[in-house]
Amino acid sequence: MGPAEDQGRRPAPHEKHSRAAARTLAGGGSVVVAGPPGVGKTHLLGDALRRAGASGVVTVTGTDVRVGEPLRALSPLLGARRADEPTSVVAGRLADALGARAPGAPRILRAEDAHLLDDGTADVLAWAARQGDLQVAVSMRTQGLSREPWAGLWRDGVVERVDLAPFTRDEVEERLVELLQAPVATDVVHRLAAESGGNAFHLDELVRAERASGALHLHDGVWLRAAGGTVPSTRMLDLVAGDLARLDAGARDALEVLSLVEAVPLRAFLEVVSQDALATLLRHGLVDTETGPGVAGGHEVTVRTQAMYAQAVRGQIPSARRRELLGRLDTPSIDDDPAALVASVTLALNSGLTVSVERIRSATDAAFVLKKQHAVVQLSTAAIEDAKGGGASGRAMVELLLQRAEASRSMGRAAAAARDVRDALDELEKAEELTDDDLATYLRGAALESGIHHYELGLGEALRRLDAASAALVRRLGPRRYRAAAEVLESTRLTRRGWDGDPSALEPAVLLLEGTQNPQRALSLVAPTILALGHAGRVAEGLGLARRYAPIGAAHTDLYRWAVGEIGVAAFFVALNAGVVPAEPSDYDDPAAAVGSGSTRDPLDPVAVHVRRGLIAAARGSWRTAAADFHAASASFGVVDLGGLLSFTLAAGARACAAAGESVAARSALDRLSRTRLRAARSLEPDIRLLCVDALAWLRDPALDAELQDLAAWARARGAARVELEALHRRVVLSADTAKILGLDAVVARCHELGGIVEGARATALVAHVVAVTTGDEALREISVRGLGTVGLWLPTPSPAVALTQREREVAALAAGGLSSKAIAERLTLSVRTVDSHLSRVFAKTGVHSRQELARALR
Known part of the structure; x- marks a missing residue:
């Protein structure tokens, strides 16, 4: 592995x-690179020839072929020839011609778009090879x-x-990082x-x-x-014009x-175009x-073209022709597909066509499924304007206002969202009678x-x-209907208190x-x-709720x-903090899959993925x-931080x-955190505070012990047993001298007590480490560190007397934690040879000869 790769460059x-x-x-061998258009065949072939050190390579291309001109692509190399020359003779002359052009160099002929070469040229190349x-x-x-002859060759x-x-x-x-030379937010990667x-x-x-x-x-x-569409480049427009011609x-x-x-x-698609046209x-x-x-279950074949290519084609369709085509797309079969429905309705509205409120509402629902909030706002706005003109009932208007409010809120437009939801609730409050459907809508609006x-x-x-x-509902509803509504309102109250981190809301929430x-x-x-x-350490109970409610949420x-x-x-979060560490940090792991929801994957939330x-x-x-x-996650926040996750x-x-x-x-990052509001997610504050003290520990901040004492007391007062155990564990194991900890016996006893309360492998490992450190058993200590x-905890180590590079520090810490070179290589995306090279340098700098000695040296 070269120096660039050793520094973490992605291939x-x-x-x-x-x-x-x-x-x-x-x-000395030959290569054929095959694939669909635009996948990079030409680029790869050129890169391979460059890596191979090939020079003086002659290139022919299938696009040079003209009807009735056999071997035309090779004519510049062959010169005058007889029409009846055997393939073997032509192949020999071709090899001689290449040898004469670059004496002593390998005779390599490069052929692009070889599927378009005439049969004679293909036979000559195959014979020579x-x-x-x-x-x-x-x-x-x-x-x-x-x-043939290509099939026979490979x-x-x-x-x-x-x-x-x-x-x-x-x-x-990988390609984006290569082009842009900087990290790319996950939602950008997914959408591109x-x-x-x-x-x-x-x-x-x-x-x-x-x-x-x-x-x-x-x-x-x-x-x-930024949100919005992309204007196709001039190169793309030229390409499309040629394709259409x-x-x-x-x-x-x-x-x-x-x-x-x-x-x-x-x-x-085949309802509106011919099969022959598709084949072409x-x-x-x-x-x-x-x-x-498929949308309705089972499997379904989809026909697609790339978004920017499609936009370039659309740009060359006259407006009258576009309206004609859109009219053909106003069919139930098209509307069964969410993406097709959103695209066709949006274009129809932009083209000045009349679209029914019902179809717009269907498209708005589909846009929510696709997480296209800008489309939700655009579509619902069009339907609201139509409804104001008498095109829909008041009930439909309420639904459209709530949809737009929900989309606006998720885009950070809080004022607009608040106006829409208030207008929707006012509309319902004016109704002479609240049906059961109206009541459900009212409660949803009140929660929003x-x-x-x-x-x-x-x-x-x-x-x-x-x-x-x-x-308002007490005045409108009878006792029976109000009792049902009151439970929903209480659930919403507890939701707001829960996200605000109110510990007294936990037991009522569990009971409800x-x-x-x-x-x-x-x-x-x-x-x-x-x-x-x-946070309370009730892991099984929390994951049990997840297993029960995830399928209900999906339905x-x-x-x-x-x-x-x-x-x-x-x-x-709960499983990870309990010590369940997934094998790989895949973008497309469904976080709900572990709790049996069967939900679809959601790769469009960039912060959650990062x-x-x-x-x-x-x-x-x-x-x-x-x-x-985490840097990419923080940068992905614009003005929208609905969950207060920026602090986390x-x-x-x-x-x-x-x-x-x-x-x-x-x-x-800590300075920026001190100036960031937690907003509506104080439920994350225990984790945030624990992360901060761990950061101070790695920074070797002198205020660490005071911060740990404060965190342990704060967590105990809130019943956050897991966080209290983590804080007490750090006090004991990160102390330069445990004997100087006031009330050490009481701290250790509390750790044992918390170990019996907090569920999961991580809590067990924390208590075992505290025992190993306080008893002074070196062998037990090494085992407990591993x-x-x-369970996912890597502790700061004292700075060695010699300077280590960042990569050496990272490799050394993992090696001291008991990982093999192969495991370290997999985690850091390095070769085993590179890991061993780093370890050799670490051993030489620290004067140790084994991983066991390294663990002690870094303790």
Whole structure:
């Protein structure tokens, strides 16, 4: 591994394929690179030739071929020839010509778009490659590999076959980091991956266009993306114009239809275009098909084109023609697909077409499912304007106002959201009669209003709003109906108190969640209750709630859209803090899967994804990876921090930076944290305070012991037994001299007591470590330190007498924690050889000869 890789550089996408192809070429072999259009075949082939040190390579291309001109691509090399020359003779002349151009160098012929070469040229190249007269480096569409002579070459092992697929999401991230030279927020990666379809050319064009427009911008060292569409680049427009010119009328019509929705089920697409037209688009590589879960269950084939390509096609459709096409898309089969429905309705409204309020409402619901809040606001606004003109009932207006309020709130537009929800509640309060559906809508609106005011003005105002709603319902409802409504209002009150970190709300919340006959009405209360149970050390109880309520949340997104995500994240926090460390910090791990929700994955919440990855990286001792993820999470917050999670990401980032040796960055994060409001998520305060004292421990701050005493007392007063145990553990094991701890026996006794209260492997490991340290048993101490690593805790070590680099510190800490070189390499994305090199330098600097001695030296 070279120096750049040793410093943590991520490999470029397809780099392993390039290296393999280069080894084949350098060894005298031939290579064929195959894949769909735009995946980077030409780039890879050029990179492989460069790595192989090939010079004087001659290139021919299939696009040079003209009908009736066999071997035209080779004419510049062959000169005058007879039409009846055998293939073997032509191949020999070709090899001689290449040898004469670069005497002594390998004779390599590069052929681009080889699937378009005429049969004679293909036969000549194949013959020469089989005889070893020359090497061929070929790129072609995948379908070309199924035809002779190419199929025989790779089947017989004459050429090394390299298959390139579109970039995966991870490879898109690698390519973006390579292009932008800085971390990229996860939501940006996901959306660019979706819009490019993993097509390397389209991805590069997206980045080029969005950087030029300012939509893609660097903020605090992380690339973020502004909301809104991308204007296609001139290069993309030129490409589209050329593609359209090559198509017949039917295929052009089909491509224009698809450009309006970008992706649509095959069955629906074939209702408005011909099968021959689709076949033409597939043959030209302008569209793709994929099989995935269907909207109504089972599997379904979807036809799609990349978002920026589709936008470029749309830009070349005249307005009258666009309206005609949109009229054809106003069908039930199209509307069954959420993405197609949102796209077609949005374009119809932008084109001045009349769309029914019912269809707009359906599109708004679909936009929420797709987490396209800007589309929700746009669509609901259009429907509200229509409803004001008499196009919908008052009940429909209420639903539209609440939808827009919910979307506006999630975008940080609190004032607009508050106005909409108040207008909706006022509309319901004016109604002569509240039906059961109206009452459910009113309670949902009251909960939304209390949440908005909790975020902006604090718990007191949120509870006052709920009291006002309760008083209004007392006047309108009879005793029986009010009792049912009162339970929902109480659940909302407890939700607000739970998110505010009120410890006295825990027991009433548990009783309500366990005893309610309408669990779907208490979904918002579940996540803060799970977190509070985790702080109290009641792990099984918290995860049990998650298992019970996650499927209920998935079945009732109409009542509370965010239930599955909140429950999954809360369950993940509790499990991780109990010592359950996932093997890999995958972006696409469903945080609710562990509690059996069966929910769909939610890769669009950038903060949640970065926090999850960062916490897992920290629990695995990969501090620099964790620091990067927490920094990206903090940078991803704009004006929106609905959950107060910014404070958490700053605290977690401070700890990670301090552990990675980046003390300036750690102090900066702590300073920013001191100026950041917790807002409506004081339920995270115990974790935030614990993260801060751990950061101070890594920074070796002299105020650490006082902060730990304060945290332990604060946690005990709140019943946060898990956090109290963590704080007392740090007091004992991080003290330079345990004998100087006042009341040490009482502290140790309290640790034992808490170990019997707090559930999970981590609590057991903490108590075992306290026992090992206070008894002075060195062997037991080493075992207990390794035990801490298995449950996700890596403690600061004293600064060695010699200077270690950041990477050496990271490797040394993991080695001292009992990890093998292979395990360290996997966690830090290094080779085992590189890890061993670092360890050798650490051993030499510290004067030790084994990992056991290193553990003692770093203690």
